[in-house]
Amino acid sequence: MKKSKVINVSNVSGGVGKSTTVIELATYFGSKGYHCLVIDADMQASATDCIGDKGLPIHDKELKTLNKQIEQGNSVLKALDNCLIESVSSDLSDVMVEPEIIEEVIQKTEVHNVDLCPSSIRLCQTDKQLTDDITRSAINRLSIALDIVKEKYDYILIDNSPAQTLVSTNTLLASDLNIIPVKLDRKSLKGMILSLKNTLSVMKRNRKEIDVKILFTMVARRGRTEKLMIPWLKEQFGDMILDTLIPYQKKPAQDASLKNKQIVWTNTTLGFAYKELGEELLRVLEGVENDKAARIIQ
Numbered sequence: 493m494k495k496s497k498v499i500n501v502s503n504v505s506g507g508v509g510k511s512t513t514v515i516e517l518a519t520y521f522g523s524k525g526y527h528c529l530v531i532d533a534d535m536q537a538s539a540t541d542c543i544g545d546k547g548l549p550i551h552d553k554e555l556k557t558l559n560k561q562i563e564q565g566n567s568v569l570k571a572l573d574n575c576l577i578e579s580v581s582s583d584l585s586d587v588m589v590e591p592e593i594i595e596e597v598i599q600k601t602e603v604h605n606v607d608l609c610p611s612s613i614r615l616c617q618t619d620k621q622l623t624d625d626i627t628r629s630a631i632n633r634l635s636i637a638l639d640i641v642k643e644k645y646d647y648i649l650i651d652n653s654p655a656q657t658l659v660s661t662n663t664l665l666a667s668d669l670n671i672i673p674v675k676l677d678r679k680s681l682k683g684m685i686l687s688l689k690n691t692l693s694v695m696k697r698n699r700k701e702i703d704v705k706i707l708f709t710m711v712a713r714r715g716r717t718e719k720l721m722i723p724w725l726k727e728q729f730g731d732m733i734l735d736t737l738i739p740y741q742k743k744p745a746q747d748a749s750l751k752n753k754q755i756v757w758t759n760t761t762l763g764f765a766y767k768e769l770g771e772e773l774l775r776v777l778e779g780v781e782n783d784k785a786a787r788i789i790q
C-alpha cells in the first residue's frame with residue numbers, strides 16, 4: 493500500500509520557477525512509474541493551464557444566455573458570474589471548504605501517471621471562507637483531504653502562489669518536504685529568507701516536522717552573484733541546499749511546448765537539470781532528514 497510523500501514548492505517571491513519545478517518533477521517521477529498528484533494551490537492556475545483540462549472557449553450560446561439574464565433584470569456582473577464562474581467544474585477551492593470531496597475534484601491528465609487537483613481564480617475567496625467558518629480548523633483542511641488519497645500516490649507535489657495565506661499555511665502543514673526555489677538576485681534572496689522564516693514558524697507553532705530544501709533556479713552560467721553567493725550559501729546552509737542547479741534558459745516553456753512535451757524531455761541543459769533534480773530528490777525523500785532545519789530555528 494502506498495503512503496505518499498508530499499512535496500511543497502513555495503516562495504513568497506514570484507517568478508522563481510515554482511510552477512515549472514512542480515510540473516517537471518511530476519512529469520519525471522511519473523515517467524519512472526511513480527503515481528503522482530499535482531495540487532495547484534495558486535489562484536493564477538499555471539499548473540492547471542499546463543496539464544489540466546483546457547476550458548472551452550466562450551461561444552455564441554453563452555453570449556445568448558448572458559443577454560437573456562441581463563434582459564431578465566440581472567446586473568452584468570451577476571449574469572457573468574452565473575454563466576462563467578458558476579459553470580466551471582470543481583477545484584481546490586471546493587476542497588478547502590469540504591476536504592472530503594477531493595476524489596471528485598481530481599482529474600486525470602495526459603502526463604503519464606500524473607493526476608491533478610486543479611485550481612481556479614475562485615481560490616482568491618478561500619481565505620475569507622476559511623476564516624468565516626468557525627466550525628472546523630482553517631489550517632489543516634488540505635491535510636485532511638490528502639489523507640483520503642495518500643494511499644493512491646507515491647508523490648504529491650504542491651504548487652503555491654507567492655502570497656502567504658491560509659491556503660499556503662494549509663499546503664505547508666500538509667507537506668513532508670518544502671522546496672524553496674530561489675533566483676540569485678536581491679529580491680528573490682529576500683523572498684527566500686521570508687519563506688524560510690515562515691516555514692520554520694509554522695513548523696514551530698504547529699509542532700510539525702517539515703524537511704526544508706533550497707533550490708537555486710534560473711542560474712546564469714557566468715553570473716557574478718551566482719559565483720559569489722552559491723559557495724557562501726552552501727557553506728552556511730549545508731545540506732539544506734540541493735546540489736542540482738537549475739540553469740537559466742531563454743524561452744524554456746516555448747521550447748517545450750513546440751515539441752508538445754515538458755522541459756524535462758527536451759534535449760537541453762535545463763531538461764537534463766530537471767532530470768538530475770528528480771534523481772536527487774528521490775534520494776532525499778528516501779531518508780527525509782530534518783535536523784538542519786531544526787538547527788536554523790534556534
Ligand SMILES: Nc1ncnc2c1ncn2[C@@H]1O[C@H](COP(=O)(O)OP(=O)(O)OP(=O)(O)O)[C@@H](O)[C@H]1O
Binds near residue numbers: 512513534538710744
Ligand atoms: N530555468 C529557467 N530559465 C529561464 N526561464 C525560466 C526557467 N524556469 C522557468 N522559467 C520561466 O520563468 C517564468 C516563471 O516561471 P514559473 O511560472 O515556473 O515561476 P513561478 O515561481 O511559478 O511564478 P509565480 O510566482 O508567478 O507563480 C515562466 O515564464 C517560465 O517559463
Ligand SMILES: [Mg+2]
Binds near residue numbers: 510534653
Ligand atoms: Mg507559479
